[in-house]
Amino acid sequence: MAKMFRMISGALVRRCSGVAAGLRFALRPLCSAPGPGYCPTIFALSSGHGKCGVAVIRVSGPASASALRSLAGMKQALPAPRTAVLHSLLDPGRGEPLDRGLVLWFPGPHSFTGEDCAEFHVHGGPAVISGVLQALGSLPGLRPAEAGEFTRRAFQAGKLDLTEVEGLGDLIHAETEAQRRQALRQMAGDLGRLYQGWSQALTRNLAHMEAFIDFSEDENIEEGVLKQVDVSVEQLREELEAHLRDGRRGEQLRSGVQVVIAGETNAGKSSLLNTICQRPAAIVSPGAGTTRDVVETPLDIGGFPVLLSDTAGLRDTGDSVEREGVRRARERVEQADLTVAMLDVAEVPEDLTRVPHFLPEYLRKVLGVSPRPCLLVLNKTDLLTGEQLDSLRGVLARAAGLPPVCLLSCTTGDGLEHFLGVLQKQVESMCGNPLVGAPSLTQARHRAHLLRCVEALAQYRHYRELDLALAAEGLRLGLTSLGRITGRVGAEQILDLIFKDFCIGK
Numbered sequence: 001m002a003k004m005f006r007m008i009s010g011a012l013v014r015r016c017s018g019v020a021a022g023l024r025f026a027l028r029p030l031c032s033a034p035g036p037g038y039c040p041t042i043f044a045l046s047s048g049h050g051k052c053g054v055a056v057i058r059v060s061g062p063a064s065a066s067a068l069r070s071l072a073g074m075k076q077a078l079p080a081p082r083t084a085v086l087h088s089l090l091d092p093g094r095g096e097p098l099d100r101g102l103v104l105w106f107p108g109p110h111s112f113t114g115e116d117c118a119e120f121h122v123h124g125g126p127a128v129i130s131g132v133l134q135a136l137g138s139l140p141g142l143r144p145a146e147a148g149e150f151t152r153r154a155f156q157a158g159k160l161d162l163t164e165v166e167g168l169g170d171l172i173h174a175e176t177e178a179q180r181r182q183a184l185r186q187m188a189g190d191l192g193r194l195y196q197g198w199s200q201a202l203t204r205n206l207a208h209m210e211a212f213i214d215f216s217e218d219e220n221i222e223e224g225v226l227k228q229v230d231v232s233v234e235q236l237r238e239e240l241e242a243h244l245r246d247g248r249r250g251e252q253l254r255s256g257v258q259v260v261i262a263g264e265t266n267a268g269k270s271s272l273l274n275t276i277c278q279r280p281a282a283i284v285s286p287g288a289g290t291t292r293d294v295v296e297t298p299l300d301i302g303g304f305p306v307l308l309s310d311t312a313g314l315r316d317t318g319d320s321v322e323r324e325g326v327r328r329a330r331e332r333v334e335q336a337d338l339t340v341a342m343l344d345v346a347e348v349p350e351d352l353t354r355v356p357h358f359l360p361e362y363l364r365k366v367l368g369v370s371p372r373p374c375l376l377v378l379n380k381t382d383l384l385t386g387e388q389l390d391s392l393r394g395v396l397a398r399a400a401g402l403p404p405v406c407l408l409s410c411t412t413g414d415g416l417e418h419f420l421g422v423l424q425k426q427v428e429s430m431c432g433n434p435l436v437g438a439p440s441l442t443q444a445r446h447r448a449h450l451l452r453c454v455e456a457l458a459q460y461r462h463y464r465e466l467d468l469a470l471a472a473e474g475l476r477l478g479l480t481s482l483g484r485i486t487g488r489v490g491a492e493q494i495l496d497l498i499f500k501d502f503c504i505g506k
Helices: 003-021 064-073 128-139 149-156 161-175 178-186 191-217 225-244 250-256 269-277 320-337 352-367 386-398 417-432 445-465 467-484 491-502
Strands: 042-046 050-059 083-091 098-105 119-123 142-144 257-263 294-299 304-310 338-344 374-379 404-405
Touching: 003 304, 042 128, 042 149, 050 064, 064 083, 064 098, 064 119, 119 128, 119 320, 128 142, 128 304, 149 161, 149 320, 161 178, 161 191, 178 304, 191 225, 191 320, 191 467, 225 445, 250 417, 257 269, 257 320, 257 352, 257 417, 257 491, 269 304, 269 338, 269 374, 269 404, 294 417, 304 417, 320 417, 338 352, 338 417, 352 374, 352 386, 374 417, 374 445, 386 404, 404 417, 445 467, 467 491
Parallel strands: 042 142, 257 304, 257 338, 338 374, 374 404
Antiparallel strands: 042 050, 050 119, 083 098, 098 119, 294 304
16 A cells, blocks of 8 residues: 555656646745744834824744844743733833833734734834834844735745735725625635635546546556546536626726716716716816816725716817827727716707617717617706606606616706616626625636636546546646635645545555
8 A cells, every 4th residue: 555655646746746836836934944044034014104093013033022022121921922911112222212002922823924923002103113113123133024025924824825815905905895895705715715625626636537547557446437527527617617707796896897977078977977076076167078088086886996987078079189088088988897878968859759769879879889888877957847857757768778877967966866876786786795605706817817727627628538648737737727826736735635535456
């Protein structure tokens, strides 16, 4: 048995070396050798910059204990782990008091970075913060941390995978409730566990495949192994493709839904932008063609992030500057996740029987021939009588093939609440509920690696009956692609599953 295990190990390590080699960020020791000269202790202000009530200064690395003793004037004993202790802080060089605050001790590996860590909770004045940071910088073996270095050390220590690291970054930058919920779920490991589960399934399939290639001639492999691999790989491919068919909900929620207001001149596009964001973000005037460039403003619509853009009125013009504005407007419509097509209600035909034909033609002028998600807004309803407005509503209710239509007046505000409700529903349907169902893709790099994994599984299916070694290579490539999302993969994972799933030599 031992001899056979060595044979399997050698074969698998040779075959799977490409997997580990393909991951430049594979887990590795934090320090190449002991001592602060090889693994410097880092420190930084972890709370926000500027004046505040309390500032948190974090230290991580092998010299954290000595740094805590030096600043807190402790001779030997350190505070109990993860217990806040009120202590005076002194400049270790001059013995001058710096502040009086809380100190905490987090011995590794039970810390955020996996290393020994210390925290100083001091008053948030600039002079206090500067004094503590200068005192730490004067100690041997300590240096200021680089951007993201604490989180990088946490990843290298195996405390976080790459998806959790990205979730932490998204949480820090979250500006809306939905973004916060999605980031928290990703930071908690939901997305990483999904990908890790697929990696484990693919690892198991690759282990079975490699064992069959190396030992099937000795008749030591159970019958039906390859058929089981075929079924499992096909199921994994279907799950990956379903995950990719998400309408980019997670990515849109993370970066914000691009909503573009477009339409003919003097339709009230800039007035709508100003009304929604409740400030004069765009210039409004009675003259046509006032807006010449794209005006953007970020918004929180019902907890979902939206980047709302006002664009130049669409028309033929001899003015070169306005013509460039029209070109940019059409470009933005092509890039938009959702277009709000605006029309002055006075442009609607008086013969309402023509409306079901007129409005689709107008939408084609604004959106182009390709179908795009949109809302149609008929503005300036304050210019209509009540009877005219009721008649128009009746025609629109009976018209088929139109997107959601909103009647409003930017002047009086009538219909604005209904429009915002419709807009929120559209945005919410694009982003989805981040707490319901499987976690969504949030990064373009995740999508790229998953697409490569699907291509690799297609390679397995193509070569399955032609060459088992090339089919196995497809599984290895797929495993590498999944591993690049989380940052965790290696040949030893395959070895761990050999005796668990197989009865070799029976």
